[in-house]
Amino acid sequence: MKLIFIGPPGSGKGTQAQQLAARHGVPHISTGDMLREAVADGTELGKKAAPIMAAGGLVPDDLMIGIIKDRLSRDDAHKGFILDGFPRTVEQAEKLEGIVAGNEGEKLKVLQLLVPDEAIVKRIALRRSCPQCGAVYHLEHNPPTKDNVCDRCGAGLIARPDDNESAVRKRLEAFHRQTLPVATYYKSKSALREVDGQGPIDEVFERIEKSLA
Ligand code: AMP
Numbered sequence: 300m301k302l303i304f305i306g307p308p309g310s311g312k313g314t315q316a317q318q319l320a321a322r323h324g325v326p327h328i329s330t331g332d333m334l335r336e337a338v339a340d341g342t343e344l345g346k347k348a349a350p351i352m353a354a355g356g357l358v359p360d361d362l363m364i365g366i367i368k369d370r371l372s373r374d375d376a377h378k379g380f381i382l383d384g385f386p387r388t389v390e391q392a393e394k395l396e397g398i399v400a401g402n403e404g405e406k407l408k409v410l411q412l413l414v415p416d417e418a419i420v421k422r423i424a425l426r427r428s429c430p431q432c433g434a435v436y437h438l439e440h441n442p443p444t445k446d447n448v449c450d451r452c453g454a455g456l457i458a459r460p461d462d463n464e465s466a467v468r469k470r471l472e473a474f475h476r477q478t479l480p481v482a483t484y485y486k487s488k489s490a491l492r493e494v495d496g497q498g499p500i501d502e503v504f505e506r507i508e509k510s511l512a
Pocket residue numbers: 308330331332334351352353355356357358359363383384385386387391461470
């Protein structure tokens with residue numbers, strides 16, 4: 300399985316991508332998680348990315364392409380992967396083609412989760428994330444068993460610094476302006492499948508599995 304997830308911030312793509320990766324035994328590669336790790340570790344990349352992420356903007360293409368090229372060259376990604384949050388611009392999509400072109404096997408599939416903007420703003424206000432293992436919760440639809448504690452690793456949950464309303468509006472704007480053209484790009488190559496991302500997590504997961512079958 301070589302799959303790209305496209306969807307607005309807060310569309311549930313991280314949650315769905317994680318479940319799908321576990322089910323199919325391929326790595327879940329989230330560029331947002333990789334960047335947050337770099338920020339937490341205080342690396343050069345992290346220092347460059349932190350203010351851009353906090354403001355809801357996009358990290359420059361050349362940096363992102365370098366990161367993904369390194370990640371996809373690792374052994375675990377050779378038999379397949381699920382990309383979550385990459386590509387986010389047409390330039391990234393074009394460069395990705397060069398990176399995976401040498402790989403044999405399955406063609407890239409692209410899945411777009413459709414969720415309207417008004418629903419996104421509401422969802423993100425109730426989103427909590429684990430700064431340690433990256434698990435994501437929704438206080439209403441997918442709450443942790445114990446208030447504010449990660450079920451998976453026991454760390455305290457936080458609202459992501461870029462999950463405030465002004466950053467979310469900017470992230471949505473970046474999605475419409477820079478990432479929707481990526482969906483159009485894959486549509487023109489007949490690689491795109493669109494799935495309704497609204498409703499309970501399990502129902503969305505079933506729709507995704509059906510559309511990929
Ligand atoms: P995410 O967790 O996917 O919502 O990503 C969080 C933030 O990381 C985004 O708002 C961007 O600032 C940055 N980011 C993640 N992936 C990319 C990418 N492929 N290109 C540019 N910026 C990215």
